[in-house]
Amino acid sequence: MDAAHFIRSLQSASLSPFLGVPCSVFTDLINRLGADAQSEHYICTSEGEAMGLAGGFALAGRLPVVYMQNDGFGNAVNPLTSLQLLYRLPALLLISWRGEPGLKDAPQHRVMGSALPGLLERLQVPQRILEDGSEALDRALATAREHFRAASTPFAFIIRKNYFAAGEKIAAADASGLSPRLDYIRLLVEAAGHDDIILGATGFSGRELQQYTEHRGRFYMMGSMGCLPALGLGLACSQPRRTLFVLDGDGALLMKLGSLATIGHYRPANLVHVLFDNQAYESTGGQPTVSGGTDFCSVARACGYPLQEKVSSPSQFQTLLAALPGKAKPLFIHVRVRCGTPAGLPRPEQSAEHMRDELMSFLS
Ligand SMILES: Cc1ncc(C[n+]2csc(CCOP(=O)(O)OP(=O)(O)O)c2C)c(N)n1
Structure with missing residues (x-):
């Protein structure tokens, strides 16, 4: 999926701003957000904080997009349950699927990788595993929008490892004179x-x-x-x-x-x-x-x-x-x-x- 197209599609569905904590799955997406002055984007210090920030945007009548690694989903669960689900505040969650069963990944992702879909279900957060292509994205977005209209609570897109192109590492800010x-x-x-x-x-x-x-x-x-x-x-x-x-x-x-x-x-x-x-x-x-x-x-x-x-x-x-x-x-x-x-x-x-x-x- 082309990250620029993905961002435009979400913005056209009135979803904005983007905020969260990085995962390498989102490198290209975050690069594009950083490079595009038109996209409102906040990098957070934890996924729980990101959910709080999203709650503020939702109270102001907006539809925020929160990206996170599934490892970080654990940090998001507390505000998800006692902020977004309690007060019925919408957010689109983009959760990377590290440790997807059957695929090779770092060992720390194994438990959450197999638990994620079931956890979302238990928390009554509807979800879609995003398939590639803009039609699949448009369909998923239409379902999410309908959910926001009917229930006004979060909806999750599960994002597989290669959904976005690999993305270049962001060149660091000037660090001349510093050692590694x-x-x-x-x-x-x-x-x-x-x-x-x-x-x-x-x-x-x-x-x-x-x-x-x-x-x-x-x-x-x-x-x-x-x-x-x-x-x-x-x-x-x-x-x-x-x-x-x-x-x-x-x-x-x-x-x-x-x-x-x-x-x-x-x-x-x-x-x-x-x-x-x-x-x-x-x-x-x-x-x-x-x-x-x-x-x-x-x-x-x-x-x-x-x-x-x-x-x-x-x-x-x-x-x-x-x-x-x-x-x-x-x-x-x-x-x-x-x-x-x-x-x-x-x-x-x-x-x-x-x-x-x-x-x-x-x-x-
Ligand atoms: C709760 C949680 N959120 C996100 C991640 C994904 N993640 C792994 S390492 C890392 C960056 C760590 O940054 P820093 O501590 O500055 O160390 P550096 O990568 O610069 O060595 C992130 C965001 C994670 N493992 N766990």
Whole structure:
């Protein structure tokens, strides 16, 4: 499906604005939305937030379109049930079908991939799996419009992996002078003690940690976007003699920014929270996040982290790592990085259970 045609068809059916959290299935769609000044478009920090925003547009009499990965559908369920379905507010949901049964995909999509159609049905959200071609789209749109008229609640289009063309990765905003994340990850793993724990988030920080470094205490959290700082807090509280490094992404941190307040409240004296901020959802196609307007060190300070450091070069990072034992913790380190990862970065071959077993046997 041509993304420009798709957007025009929805707009002709009075559907607008577009908003959501990226999935690589929507790279081409989001590129077109970003490039077209006529399309009203909002990039959100979580799918739950997107549903709230959609509720506001619906109250103003509009028919918003919310795109999300099916992994993110979980975040949307709460407002879907107690906002859209309670107040009867319409929205067209575009949900990517990662982990569609029978197709190869990353393991974190398996459960939601098979559950999605049934979940929508249980929630009484009518759905269409979109078939290719503009006639199929027109028919689905007519059904959705009729549903909005009759019931005034959300309608879901399930979007298969290859529905839109692959789409070019969005070229990052000017990041000249900045180093890529992997330069910093390598330095951190070198500096970490043998007994320390290093956690990598959904997105490229976890994948690079897993693929390009060796440390017995490393762990890549593949899914559950935004949950890594909380998982790190649990480990840090249970393993007080080890230093625990959380390698975060700006998209992931923004998704659950409340974790900063929780960590700042409990103040684990062994946690180092490193944010690799490329101002993008790089691993889903480089779509911009809203992080450019957020001063993360100030937020961490206000949430109770006793120390925050801003880093913009690997040598600065190295100096900081050398002085780490004497620094107050939880320590927040904001590293501004540029987008870019080695070509062909594979997904890990180990299963999730294997990664769990490795970390647990290291800890015991
Ligand atoms: C709840 C949820 N929503 C969306 C996704 C899809 N997704 C996977 S990685 C990612 C981008 C992560 O961005 P960031 O944390 O900045 O890391 P980067 O990709 O830049 O390394 C997104 C949106 C997901 N896995 N889970």
